[in-house]
Amino acid sequence: MLKAQRLEEQPELAVEAKNLTKRFGKFVAVDHISLEIRRGENFGLLGPNGAGKTTTIRMITGVIKPSEGCVKVFGIDVAKERKKVLKYIGYMPQKFSLYEDLTVEENIRLYGRLQGLTGSLLKNRVKELLERFYLWEFRRRLAGKLSGGMKQRLALATALVHDPTLLILDEPTAGVDPPLRRKFWEHFRELNREGKTILVTTHYMDEAENCDRLALMNRGRIIAEGTPREIKRRALGGDLVEIVFEGDLDPAALPGVKSVMEDSSERYLLVVEDAGRDLPRIVKKAEELGAKILVASPMHVSLEEAFIRFMGESE
Amino acid sequence: MIELEEGIRKGLRIVPIVDKEIRQLVRDPKTILMVLLMPITVTILFGYGYGGKGAGKYPITVVNLDGGDGAFKFIQELRNSKMFQIKAIYKSKGQGFSSVYSGEVYASLIIPETFTEDLMRGRPTRVELYYDASNPTVAQMIMQAVGVVTQQFQEWAAARFGTFAITPMFYTVYGPEIKKIESFIPTLMAMILQMVPTSLISVSICREREKGTFEQFIMTPVSVFDIIFGKLAAYFLATISDAILSLFTAILLFDVKLKGTFLDMVIVSTVFLLNSLSLGLLISVFSRNQLQAYQASIFSFIIFMLFSGVFIPVDVLSSEAKLISSFVPMYYFVSAFRNVSLKGWDYLMVLDQLTVISMFTFAFLALSLRFLRMEVT
Numbered sequence: 307m308l309k310a311q312r313l314e315e316q317p318e319l320a321v322e323a324k325n326l327t328k329r330f331g332k333f334v335a336v337d338h339i340s341l342e343i344r345r346g347e348n349f350g351l352l353g354p355n356g357a358g359k360t361t362t363i364r365m366i367t368g369v370i371k372p373s374e375g376c377v378k379v380f381g382i383d384v385a386k387e388r389k390k391v392l393k394y395i396g397y398m399p400q401k402f403s404l405y406e407d408l409t410v411e412e413n414i415r416l417y418g419r420l421q422g423l424t425g426s427l428l429k430n431r432v433k434e435l436l437e438r439f440y441l442w443e444f445r446r447r448l449a450g451k452l453s454g455g456m457k458q459r460l461a462l463a464t465a466l467v468h469d470p471t472l473l474i475l476d477e478p479t480a481g482v483d484p485p486l487r488r489k490f491w492e493h494f495r496e497l498n499r500e501g502k503t504i505l506v507t508t509h510y511m512d513e514a515e516n517c518d519r520l521a522l523m524n525r526g527r528i529i530a531e532g533t534p535r536e537i538k539r540r541a542l543g544g545d546l547v548e549i550v551f552e553g554d555l556d557p558a559a560l561p562g563v564k565s566v567m568e569d570s571s572e573r574y575l576l577v578v579e580d581a582g583r584d585l586p587r588i589v590k591k592a593e594e595l596g597a598k599i600l601v602a603s604p605m606h607v608s609l610e611e612a613f614i615r616f617m618g619e620s621e
Numbered sequence: 622m623i624e625l626e627e628g629i630r631k632g633l634r635i636v637p638i639v640d641k642e643i644r645q646l647v648r649d650p651k652t653i654l655m656v657l658l659m660p661i662t663v664t665i666l667f668g669y670g671y672g673g674k675g676a677g678k679y680p681i682t683v684v685n686l687d688g689g690d691g692a693f694k695f696i697q698e699l700r701n702s703k704m705f706q707i708k709a710i711y712k713s714k715g716q717g718f719s720s721v722y723s724g725e726v727y728a729s730l731i732i733p734e735t736f737t738e739d740l741m742r743g744r745p746t747r748v749e750l751y752y753d754a755s756n757p758t759v760a761q762m763i764m765q766a767v768g769v770v771t772q773q774f775q776e777w778a779a780a781r782f783g784t785f786a787i788t789p790m791f792y793t794v795y796g797p798e799i800k801k802i803e804s805f806i807p808t809l810m811a812m813i814l815q816m817v818p819t820s821l822i823s824v825s826i827c828r829e830r831e832k833g834t835f836e837q838f839i840m841t842p843v844s845v846f847d848i849i850f851g852k853l854a855a856y857f858l859a860t861i862s863d864a865i866l867s868l869f870t871a872i873l874l875f876d877v878k879l880k881g882t883f884l885d886m887v888i889v890s891t892v893f894l895l896n897s898l899s900l901g902l903l904i905s906v907f908s909r910n911q912l913q914a915y916q917a918s919i920f921s922f923i924i925f926m927l928f929s930g931v932f933i934p935v936d937v938l939s940s941e942a943k944l945i946s947s948f949v950p951m952y953y954f955v956s957a958f959r960n961v962s963l964k965g966w967d968y969l970m971v972l973d974q975l976t977v978i979s980m981f982t983f984a985f986l987a988l989s990l991r992f993l994r995m996e997v998t
């Protein structure tokens with residue numbers, strides 16, 4: 307079957323982009339961004355429509371040339387040695403780019419052959435992908451006649467045909483139903499476990515939670531980067547905790563509290579530096595001051611909330 | 622990662638591309654209709670298309686075996702008709718015959734020995750026209766014109782001498798079997814080999830650009846050259862099959878008898894087909910979408926047809942039009958293929974034309990490769 311990959315050097319970084327810039331005429335679609343994606347991680351690129359995600363991805367895959375800056379994939383310069391890099395990359399463009407007048411099976415086979423697969427290796431790989439993505443019963447259907455979600459399945463299967471080590475997926479789950487979206491992400495996780503690196507864009511924040519690291523783009527720039535937790539902390543300036551108490555107390559004066567976000571009679575949402583460290587201190591201090599703490603717990607912040615805050619700041 | 626065999630020969634890489642192109646082609650009812658129906662439609666249209674009129678004078682020679690006043694008067698009449706340009710007046714049939722055989726003129730008119738004598742005595746007489754049947758439009762025109770001149774001359778002679786009939790006799794120079802359908806074969810081949818490949822390849826490239834399929838395609842280790850040569854190979858195969866099929870259909874259905882060997886005809890066709898494909902490539906470079914590519918292909922096809930000598934012989938065109946013709950590869954093909962298929966020449970005898978066609982091919986290819994971008998926009 308498929309042999310394990312042997313890259314001569316084993317660089318830590320799957321993707322290293324420096325000062326990547328793309329101008330379309332006077333319009334700057336991507337503005338001097340730098341990215342480092344580590345080997346084996348699941349990296350999410352988020353941002354509103356027109357932020358420059360697709361343009362960035364196209365420069366990483368070498369489909370378009372950067373106006374400035376350079377990209378290395380597994381240490382190989384994409385501008386100089388694109389051919390060498392291609393076999394490691396599986397790319398799923400945002401727009402369906404397969405042949406609508408070929409069948410499902412013919413599309414996967416074609417890309418398998420173009421990637422150099424032949425004979426039983428090709429046959430088995432095509433069959434495996436058809437089955438894995440629930441396309442077996444549609445294998446003789448023309449790609450143009452598939453539903454949106456089925457097209458996404460086909461595009462993903464095709465991107466994987468040569469078993470690439472780096473997967474670059476531009477909105478892979480757009481138009482995919484929730485159960486299948488979950489399956490996609492389970493599959494991504496599995497690929498990560500196999501040591502594959504994934505760069506993915508999405509507009510679904512629940513999906514982004516599954517990423518190891520995220521970069522938030524707006525207007526061609528990266529406005530935040532880090533793990534989902536780090537991003538959320540940074541959006542608020544700390545962790546969010548909820549306290550409910552009886553008695554007379556000024557929550558702003560409690561230890562570690564950076565700001566009070568919401569108050570409704572006796573319920574407060576506080577931003578603290580570190581929930582784990584500060585929560586016990588708050589409880590202790592409040593009780594010392596004679597208040598009775600009814601609830602004191604860390605609050606879950608949605609990524610969406612963080613996202614919107616960052617967007618607001620960057621405007 | 623799958624270990625790729627680095628030894629995969631380059632040539633093999635275009636096989637999946639050729640395979641893909643042919644599948645797409647076969648699956649598209651519009652192109653199938655065009656590829657298969659066009660030759661037939663064109664055959665029918667051509668049947669009606671014989672009645673066209675040339676603008677200029679037809680070069681002919683006259684063989685004056687009579688030498689008398691009657692013959693002199695007849696030649697005068699030919700000149701007056703303004704339809705002929707008499708290139709030479711010979712004294713022997715052989716000279717007249719070879720002037721047609723060599724392609725120098727379209728026809729040779731023979732005035733028999735007894736012409737003047739027959740006239741004076743009021744006996745029925747005749748003139749003989751040996752014409753090049755490989756150019757049916759012209760042959761038709763010349764026969765008509767000779768008929769008209771003879772008619773006028775007969776009226777004049779009847780009034781004077783009481784001659785009651787001058788019959789024009791028509792002979793084809795390349796054997797009595799040459800029929801219209803045979804002489805039409807070069808035109809048919811020119812149409813198939815020009816319009817089909819040019820539009821197929823230019824539309825196919827523009828479709829990939831329009832649908833964004835290049836974005837996935839260029840993520841594979843195939844190069845721009847592989848893509849182009851894969852497409853060239855696929856459409857080459859499709860067109861040459863179409864041409865051979867049409868040729869055999871004509872041979873089987875209409876009992877067409879061609880003098881050229883199959884090999885020579887294929888060689889000449891191949892040279893021209895490569896030209897049409899490279900033109901298609903060039904069109905795709907400068908077209909924004911499929912529609913533009915298709916229109917440009919049809920437009921160039923029409924221009925080529927008009928100036929290739931299939932409707933109006935290039936010899937009778939104005940000098941400006943002649944200049945245009947000299948930049949039309951199809952003109953060289955039609956003349957080469959006519960000589961090969963109808964006169965039985967081998968391809969070496971039309972090497973000049975083939976060389977000119979190939980020069981156009983290289984120019985088109987060089988321009989296309991210079992400007993073709995596969996980058997996604």
Ligand SMILES: Nc1ncnc2c1ncn2[C@@H]1O[C@H](COP(=O)(O)OP(=O)(O)OP(=O)(O)O)[C@@H](O)[C@H]1O
Nearest residue numbers: 330335353354355356357358359360361362400998
């Ligand atoms: N070929 C192009 N020519 C001109 N402008 C372009 C081109 N491609 C992209 N742009 C512009 O660049 C900006 C970034 O586009 P891009 O497709 O990268 O955004 P995105 O983040 O992928 O958005 P979405 O979430 O909608 O997919 C947009 O304003 C877009 O209009």
Ligand SMILES: [Mg+2]
Nearest residue numbers: 359360361400
């Ligand atoms: Mg996008």
